[in-house]
Amino acid sequence: MxxxxxxxxxxxxxxxxxxxxxxxxxxxxxxxxxxxxxxxxxxxxxxxxxxxxxxxGHCRDEIVQAIATQAATLDYAPSFQMGHPLAFETATAVAALMPKGMQRIFFTNSGSESVDTALKIALAYHRANGQPQRTRLIGRERGYHGVGFGGISVGGISPNRKAFSNSLIPNVDHLPHTHNLEQNAFSKGQPAWGAHLADELERIVALHDASTIAAVIVEPMAGSTGVLIPPKGYLERLREITSKHGILLIFDEVITGFGRLGANTASDYFGVTPDVITMAKGISNAAVPAGAVAVTNSLYDTVVNASENGIELFHGYTYSGHPMAMAAIGATLALYQSExxxxxxxxxxxxxxxxxxxxxxxxxxxxxxxxxxxxxxxxxxxxxxxxxxxxxxxxxxxxxxxxxxxxxxxxxxxxxxxxxxxxxxxxxxxxxxxxxxxx
Missing domain, CATH: 3.90.1150.10 (Aspartate Aminotransferase, domain 1)
Incomplete structure (x- = not known):
């Protein structure tokens, strides 16, 4: 050819x-x-x-057929003040793969959108919880969280930040990365050295005061920066510190979600449950652009119940829950299970x-x-x-x-x-x- x-x-x-x-x-x-x-x-x-x-794998017949059938049945439906059954069914299927207590799903169209959605949800949660002063976001050096202004602000890859340095969002700080060749070169799986690096969060809390910090966002395993594996005990320590100070923990699982580590999520693999999980990529096998954010049921309830009436979260996308994306996700998740x-x-x-x-x-x-x-x-x-x-x-x-x-x-x-x-x-x-x- x-x-x-x-x-x-x-x-x-x-x-x-x-x-x-x-x-x-x-x-x-x-x-x-x-x-x-x-x-x-x-x-x-x-x-x-x-x-x-x-x-x-590419061009799976089951996914192709699901997309084609959906395109011929319902090509688009608005998601603002309207819905279609498949979006709710697909949210249920995604929720079934999330850690216990994280069964509330918000659909996006990419990892970048998922990250910016998660950051907005974190701010909305603290506002609804009576702590609107919690606006500071903590990322990590060498972190990659997509290309939205929120994502590159909490991200820590310097070339991505440098080009837009004058326009990044304020009130952001960063944890140190965990990569150390002298201590961990040629480790198989999780390196033994480095859990103590999570304690840098306590220093950041002492500097800014916990009452100003909304969320910490990290990739459980950092991919785009060069495959950085979390040291043993590191994620557990982050969970402990964030819980202690009432700070939300966001796991960016755009890469690690849906089987990459041999488990539903990296959260399951490591046995550490955050408050928010961002997803994309493998959620639809990339056949249709799609992403999602999973949050704890209690976080969702706090935001939704704080508003007496009307819209609770002023956020969303024209293509949130797009019918063809929902069809692709449903067929993909079914394929993961059947095979x-x-x-x-x-x-x-x-x-x-x-x-x-x-x-x-x-x-x-x-x-x-x-x-x-x-x-x-x-x-x-x-x-x-x-x-x-x-x-x-x-x-x-x-x-x-x-x-x-x-x-x-x-x-x-x-x-x-x-x-x-x-x-x-x-x-x-x-x-x-x-x-x-x-x-």
């Missing part, structure tokens, strides 16, 4: 070096299962589930870990990190050229028929959860060869 390259001039591509990409484009034409096919007919093993999102996809991820996690750590000792590999079906391989940066080595490895992998993702000098891997052991070995074999060939 050969497809003529389209006119590339009109599209402004997101998070992409547009000029260099358009000089040598990488174009995908179709996908099925764990493979893409490029426009020049090459098969490409998807080593990152698209962008951490195609957990059940035991989360179980497959859990069972394959040891093989995935072994294959990842087999790269230890290759040239310029300074760390390997893993959890569930996620791995990060950190490379030593070239002098005065950060990210260049990883970019070259990424291109070599693509040329060899494997798609990986790189962020800085870390190669991130997160294949569809239907992957098998043979495909895992292929993924890491190709990556190992690319690393060995890259000076």
């Amino acid at each position: 050969t497809t003529q390259t389209p006119d590339l001039s009109h599209l402004w591509m997101p998070f992409t070096a547009n000029r260099s990409f358009k000089a040598a484009p990488r174009l995908l034409a179709s996908a099925k299962g764990v493979y893409y096919k490029s426009t020049d007919g090459r098969q490409i093993l998807d080593g990152c589930a698209g962008l951490w999102c195609v957990n059940a 035991g996809i989360f179980d497959n991820a859990r069972k394959l996690s040891p093989a995935f870990e072994a294959a990842a750590h087999a790269l230890n000792g290759l040239p310029n590999v300074i760390d390997v990190r893993n959890l569930g079906i996620v791995a990060g391989v950190e490379l030593a940066p070239r002098e005065n050229a950060p990210g260049a080595r990883a970019a070259e490895v990424f291109q070599r992998c693509y040329d060899a028929g494997v798609l990986v993702r790189y962020t800085g000098d870390t190669i991130a891997l997160s294949p569809p959860l239907i992957v098998n052991e043979e495909q895992i070995n292929t993924l890491f074999d190709v990556l190992g060869q690319a690393i060995s060939q890259t000076a």
Whole structure:
């Protein structure tokens, strides 16, 4: 199959070096299962589930049919002062996968929207609870929470913040990140060192006073910044401190939700229940843009019951609960259950870990990190050229028929959860060869 390259001039591509990409484009034409096919007919093993999102594999017939049927039945229904049955049914299905006591669901269209929704809900909760002075938000260094102004304000990836530094929301502080090569390099699963870093929250509380702090938001496992695994006891300590001071704890599970760690959520995996969970990506297998926020039942009741009548939360999107997104979510969740996809991820996690750590000792590999079906391989940066080595490895992998993702000098891997052991070995074999060939 050969497809003529389209006119590339009109599209402004997101998070992409547009000029260099358009000089040598990488174009995908179709996908099925764990493979893409490029426009020049090459098969490409998807080593990152698209962008951490195609957990059940590409172009699943069940999801495709559900979307098509819904498009022909009810293509759109307003969600302001109106509803349609499928939105309520889908919220019930999502709620069934959430931790106990977190069965209230607000639908969005992306992870970025989910984060900004969660932040607004946190502020609304404290206002409804008689503490409107609680407006401060605490994020974490190297955190990624999407690209809304709220998300980049609580986020901690400096290039994302720098471009908009004069317009970020005020009253935000940040915890230190947990990444420490000296203490934790080549840890398998959760590193042993670093739980004490959560105690920095007590310092922030002492500085600002707990009565001013609305919420703390962290990724249970940080993905986009280079796969940072939480130290043992770290999340538990954050939960303890936030509960002590009446601060809401938000887990950004846009990546970790829906089986990525072999469990419904990272909250379930770690046994730590926050007050709010943000979701997207795997919720619809990326077939239709979709996201959601889950909150505790008591949080929902506080906000809704504080208003005697009228609208309780002045927030929402034209496409909240979009019928086709609801159809995609429903079919996706059913597929996860019928095929035991989360179980497959859990069972394959040891093989995935072994294959990842087999790269230890290759040239310029300074760390390997893993959890569930996620791995990060950190490379030593070239002098005065950060990210260049990883970019070259990424291109070599693509040329060899494997798609990986790189962020800085870390190669991130997160294949569809239907992957098998043979495909895992292929993924890491190709990556190992690319690393060995890259000076």
